[in-house]
Amino acid sequence: MDVLQTSLDGLMIGSTYALLGLSFALIFGIMRRINLAFGACLLFGAALAIYLEPLLGWGAWGLFFITMAGAALASAYVERLCFAPHSKRSGAVTAMIASFAIWMQLDEISSQLLPQRTHAYQGLELPTLWLGEISVRGDQLLHFGMALVSIILLYILLYKTRLGLLIRATADSPESAYLLGARVPWLGFVVFFLAGILGGVAAFMILSADGHITPLFGLWSTFKGLIAMIIGGVGSLLGAVVGGLILGLVETHAGAALGAEFRDMVTFGLVFLVLVIRPGGLMGVKVYRTDNAAQERV
């Protein structure tokens, strides 16, 4: 019974990691770039929400929308300042370092917005459900549903709309997409905005489940997103979702079996092993072999 309970908890947390991983995979898929400021964008959105909440008094849903909007705006800002100017193939490392600089900037702004460092982040009050011996927190179940809906919406956007076709074509071959009339630089902006929205949803889910926020959340969510993407396979959206769920399961099981202090160690060990033994991740083997994504500098 315990194993079942732990697995269920893992899936609940994993669904939020899946969203973080998806945001990374979206950006990496289309731009072949790593956005180190990603977590800082989410932190900024959340800090802005905490800062504005007493003025507006919109409650938990207000937090949700401001977090999402703030994260999306910050993400778009990062794209304009750090990624759009370095769109050439050789600009990968430069863009990454520029995004690191903006990470520091957003971190500092967020710290200013959160003067007491630890602030309460209001969640939704829902009763806990019991199925025999197994319990699920109501708000976590709602979050799981939200993650599922977000993933389905993203799927529809990417596979059933003209914008999605544009995005996928650009991810496949930016040169051809440009030749066929796609405005590739504009698409980069759209994708960062999308990643910001997805990340904002994830940030709300994580923070409201925890009930509080600290400035460390930025670094933490960058790590989780990157790791979920790597486990699943770089460049694969499905992989990022699976990778996020696996990360959630591994973390909760490792925490239950070895204690909380070994949890992160097991995670990093797993990622290191995945990289050394199967660099393409679980889903990205084809991508790793055929695409030269692996050869490109970060």
Place this chain on the structure above:
Amino acid sequence: MDLYLASVLTNMTLIAFLALSAYLVLVVGEVSFGQQAFFCIGAYLTASVTALAGAHIVWGLLAAILGGAVCALLLGLLTLRLSGLYFAISTLCFAELLRFSLLHIRFTRLIDGREIGPDGPEGFSNIRWIFEHNYAVTDFLLLAASCLIILLGLLFGLQRSHLMLTAHMVGHDPVLAQSQGFSPHRYRLGFIALSGAVAGFGGGLFALFNTHIEPAMFGVMLGVHGLAYAIIGGLGTPLGPLLGVVLDIGLLESIRQLAAYRMIVFGGLVALLLVFRPEGIASPRLVARLRRRWGRRRV
């Protein structure tokens, strides 16, 4: 010399070793998020050798250099077929694994009534070699700075050498280098090991200067800062990373009263700087142009 100024300068010197080690990896075309691991290894080894075993500082630093190099070589071998993002993330994982392991390593002994040795998250305290041997802060600064200058001198001497040029070629295009008859693997491993040695040495000095080290000091932020200094400064010359360090710590220490807002300004400035100088301040192109002009004047 003002004690405060001396300690700021020493800190800059120490972080410069880390930035140089990041630079050495960049030369062979890889990005490392994990140089702090070798810095950390160097720090713990020097601490153990001088404080635990009571040996001379020279042995401590030698151990740091060797330890850093060996660990870097090991990491390089494990990640031989990885490049780009995959390499960067694996170095990050390696560094974090090391840091988490140190949280569980406890080996303390009572020496002169003090608990000495690595003590999990509490870290390693009482690394008192430079106090016991009456080194003033300025003396230590002199020692660290001269080591840095010697290292820079070495790198400058090698700058136009066959070895460095080949390494740059490996970094630029491994396949091309291979077709020219060079083994990219060998250069890669060599430079990664060298970067480990440099970082380890810096870490050793750091432990001696700080007298207390703990795992939390060697987080990913440290490594990414070192990497950022190397990139901001530019890859054109070994002085580039130093330039990055001076720009960040030097400039920002001088406007300390703005401490709370410094990153808001500085982060934005760095991103803007990179828009206009994407290859850093001392970019290879700028260095080549200066060298030509300087050369002409001499003739």
Place this chain on the structure above:
Amino acid sequence: MLSVNNLVTSYGLIKALKGVSLEAKEGAVTCILGPNGAGKTTLMFTLAGILAPDSGTVSLLEHNLTGLGAPKVLRQGLALVPENRLVFADMSVHENLLAGAFTQSRAMAAQVNDDIDKMYARFPILKARHDQPAGTLSGGEQQMLALARALMSRPSILLMDEPSVGLSPLIVDEIFAIIKQLNKDGMSILLVEQNATKALQVADYFYLLDQGKVAFSGTPDQLKNDDVIKRAYLGGG
């Protein structure tokens, strides 16, 4: 219809085109011949708006295309089939064709589907493979897909950069038959080709590009009767 006037384009410090002027007539197949490094691909990229020229003009049906950038050039009716095909390897054949209609607005969805049906009628092999990832097609099939995809934007002139490169002789014959048929149906085509013998079978007018300049221009008969060119390009003694 497409007129190019004194075009100069450089890559960094190297001038790849040093003042090229040419004219592609409506309903004709115009062919550009030339050795490697003559500037053929640079010319194509400049015409399609991927490279910006230093000076000179490009105009299509009295519209100035100079310096517009690829998306706008395409909207003006000039489509390029690039060398080495460049299909979207992970997307299906059908999606590749849809991608060719990026420039068409959503309101024309029905028309886009009509166009795709027309492409399937012209290239039956694409219909048979419509849900396969384009990366799994053979070289010849990918070339057909790239061609069909370019046609999806309903261009008034089609630029083809070395359609025969890397294909077996049988497939090359097939591709050239398609080009001929397209032209018969009224499409104006500007073709870059190294395979002069093949090009002679379809082209109405030739330009010979050498070191960034037009070295010769004329009809197929004039080309065949020019001894120097015959020796250099047609392999005749």
